[in-house]
Amino acid sequence: MTDESPVNQETVRVLAAAAELRLASERAALIAPMLNIWMRQANELSEKMSAPEHWLLSPVTSFKVHRS
Numbered sequence: 001m002t003d004e005s006p007v008n009q010e011t012v013r014v015l016a017a018a019a020e021l022r023l024a025s026e027r028a029a030l031i032a033p034m035l036n037i038w039m040r041q042a043n044e045l046s047e048k049m050s051a052p053e054h055w056l057l058s059p060v061t062s063f064k065v066h067r068s
Helices: 009-018 027-049
Strands: none
Touching: 009 027
């Protein structure tokens, strides 16, 4: 990933519109930096998990029984 931030305010607005989320205009400026951090960390994890020593690992899925 480059040093450039892939997510800017316009990206946030487009994503919010696609998800049909109402977003106050000032919120995009607050959300974009957080999404950039999440994306950087997700890409780091993806790169790590792509290494051959992790190919056989899979996420743990837990199920919770819901009783009414």
